[in-house]
Amino acid sequence: MSKRQTQTPTASTQTKKTRTMDLWKYREWTVDQTCQYLEEQGLGEWQAIFRENNISGVTLQYLTEQHLKDMDIRQIGDSLKILDSIRKLWQITGQGKVFNDPIHGHIELHPLLIKIIDTPQFQRLRNIKQLGGAYFVYPGASHNRFEHSLGVAYLAGELVDALSRRQPELQISPSDILCVQFAGLCHDLGHGPFSHLFDGKFIPKARPGVNWKHEDATVKMLDHLVERNNLREAMEQYGLELPRDLDFIKEMIHPKALTKETPWPHKGRGQEKSFLYEIVSNSTNGIDVDKFDYFARDSHHLGIQNNFDHRRFLKFARVCEVDGEKQKHICSRDKEEWNLIDMFNTRTGLHRRAYQHTVTKIIEIMISDAFLKADQFMKLSTAIDDMEAYTKLTENVFEQILNSSSDDLRPAREILERIVSRKLYVFLGECKVEMPSTSDIPYSKWKEELAATGPADNNKLDPEDFVIVDNTIAHGVQDKKSMECINNIYYYSKHDPDKAIKSTQHEVQIPQHKFIRVYWKRTDKRRIALRHFVQWCERNDYLIIEHGFNPEENE
Numbered sequence: 001m002s003k004r005q006t007q008t009p010t011a012s013t014q015t016k017k018t019r020t021m022d023l024w025k026y027r028e029w030t031v032d033q034t035c036q037y038l039e040e041q042g043l044g045e046w047q048a049i050f051r052e053n054n055i056s057g058v059t060l061q062y063l064t065e066q067h068l069k070d071m072d073i074r075q076i077g078d079s080l081k082i083l084d085s086i087r088k089l090w091q092i093t094g095q096g097k098v099f100n101d102p103i104h105g106h107i108e109l110h111p112l113l114i115k116i117i118d119t120p121q122f123q124r125l126r127n128i129k130q131l132g133g134a135y136f137v138y139p140g141a142s143h144n145r146f147e148h149s150l151g152v153a154y155l156a157g158e159l160v161d162a163l164s165r166r167q168p169e170l171q172i173s174p175s176d177i178l179c180v181q182f183a184g185l186c187h188d189l190g191h192g193p194f195s196h197l198f199d200g201k202f203i204p205k206a207r208p209g210v211n212w213k214h215e216d217a218t219v220k221m222l223d224h225l226v227e228r229n230n231l232r233e234a235m236e237q238y239g240l241e242l243p244r245d246l247d248f249i250k251e252m253i254h255p256k257a258l259t260k261e262t263p264w265p266h267k268g269r270g271q272e273k274s275f276l277y278e279i280v281s282n283s284t285n286g287i288d289v290d291k292f293d294y295f296a297r298d299s300h301h302l303g304i305q306n307n308f309d310h311r312r313f314l315k316f317a318r319v320c321e322v323d324g325e326k327q328k329h330i331c332s333r334d335k336e337e338w339n340l341i342d343m344f345n346t347r348t349g350l351h352r353r354a355y356q357h358t359v360t361k362i363i364e365i366m367i368s369d370a371f372l373k374a375d376q377f378m379k380l381s382t383a384i385d386d387m388e389a390y391t392k393l394t395e396n397v398f399e400q401i402l403n404s405s406s407d408d409l410r411p412a413r414e415i416l417e418r419i420v421s422r423k424l425y426v427f428l429g430e431c432k433v434e435m436p437s438t439s440d441i442p443y444s445k446w447k448e449e450l451a452a453t454g455p456a457d458n459n460k461l462d463p464e465d466f467v468i469v470d471n472t473i474a475h476g477v478q479d480k481k482s483m484e485c486i487n488n489i490y491y492y493s494k495h496d497p498d499k500a501i502k503s504t505q506h507e508v509q510i511p512q513h514k515f516i517r518v519y520w521k522r523t524d525k526r527r528i529a530l531r532h533f534v535q536w537c538e539r540n541d542y543l544i545i546e547h548g549f550n551p552e553e554n555e
Helices: 013-021 023-028 031-040 044-052 065-070 076-093 111-117 120-127 132-136 145-166 174-186 196-206 214-228 232-237 244-253 271-278 289-302 310-316 334-355 358-378 381-385 387-391 396-402 410-420 443-452 480-486 526-540
Strands: 097-101 105-109 318-321 328-333 426-434 466-470 490-493 496-502 513-520 543-547
Touching: 031 044, 031 076, 065 076, 097 145, 105 111, 105 145, 111 120, 111 174, 111 232, 120 145, 120 214, 120 387, 132 196, 132 358, 145 174, 145 289, 145 310, 145 318, 174 214, 174 244, 174 271, 196 214, 196 358, 196 381, 214 232, 214 244, 214 387, 244 271, 271 328, 289 310, 289 334, 310 328, 310 334, 318 490, 318 496, 328 334, 334 490, 358 396, 358 410, 358 466, 358 513, 381 387, 396 410, 426 526, 443 466, 443 526, 513 526, 526 543
Parallel strands: 328 490
Antiparallel strands: 097 105, 318 328, 426 513, 426 543, 466 513, 490 496
16 A cells, blocks of 8 residues: 555535534544544545544544554654644644643643643642652752642653554553553642651551551542542543543552562553553652652752753663563663662662751651641541542641641640741751661650660650651661662663563662661750760660760750
């Protein structure tokens, strides 16, 4: 078959007018109606190819230059004309939008994603700080989960599209691409006020019997968003198959860990597309577009150099099969090994300089303490059980407590007033301790020892006035999960690009020590508390890394 087809006869003027009036319904077009649109745009020579490939209105919105090449439309000029005509439909319907992002430049998002963005459940993310308490330390760290989510949706689309163009044999469908972008956009819907402060510090103390993470809330919030805004019809109009594709989206957001021994756990896609589960949240080795965006975005707003170039990863990403496994994994070239190790070093650097900055952690602990004191009056912790209530729970609660005149909220208000007046908890010091034999760090035991251990004056302190924070990752020593991630990075060589291999050159061992920081809540007795800390370290033979202040200073 020749590349150019014989042009079909021109339709009547009345037909053209009717078709123009129906442009906003292009997703409902049949194959014949799609071909009629091509003719109106002066592209009638391609009607036969579109008919052969069964291109209807639903499929039309997903077409890329690579798809056109696969349909034997290979001339760049022809492809650009067709794609330009398709993009006109987005503009006519007023649903596709371009965002000017400070990190990725001008990014264009699919009309279905715009519908999601324009919901109260997603707009809520404008009031959730990306870096929690770090904004109180770094003035530029004012960015929110909202813009991060847009960036992850964009990068998810870039990666899956790159894989589709590079390896057509993977048979990545338009609905696969849209689902991956959908998951990237919605992956952080479940974050609470000040992000990880809420699910990492507040909820474990407010609801000690509840095993809850923000990923759990994300899945619940996504269901709530879809139902509350009647999006099922729109999802089906854009070619998604329900409930299968919605299950797929939720599984990509919160994927189950994969092992060789267990059967395939997911319903959305089979094992032949297991690599799609590594794009948004990679449980295999932690290399995913979520990190790509927050490395670049956080570094930008913190004023810290980002040494990892995610765009280079996109250039070398390839899907390979692993010997002895049924799953396929996203791999990078073997020569990129050092660059990927640098990615984890970048993560460690951000933790050391920003995420686990001494003052950042103090402020997050104080906010958590204030929330705990306000919880019984404001029902903060129970909001996770009701997505309608959770939609309304944002960082505005900080101002509500701070500006309240209620006697019930006075204890919480006093803590927040200490934050804004910079009368913070006192940093006593940091030390290196032996790794506990169990996964649980004995915080309560250590607090009791700190309170009881005293100098010659034998002052007995209240254990609850001490705060202990794990600071291990800030020293470049990862936890067990991170170690397993680094050791599970897959590569390929240019001589055998379809075979995944592991490198043992950078295999990392599990550390035998932890680094902890100790803080003192009260504004008085800080010198006595520091002496307790020093003597506790000496008695247990713990190496002191840093003192908070000179013990001879006056109160």
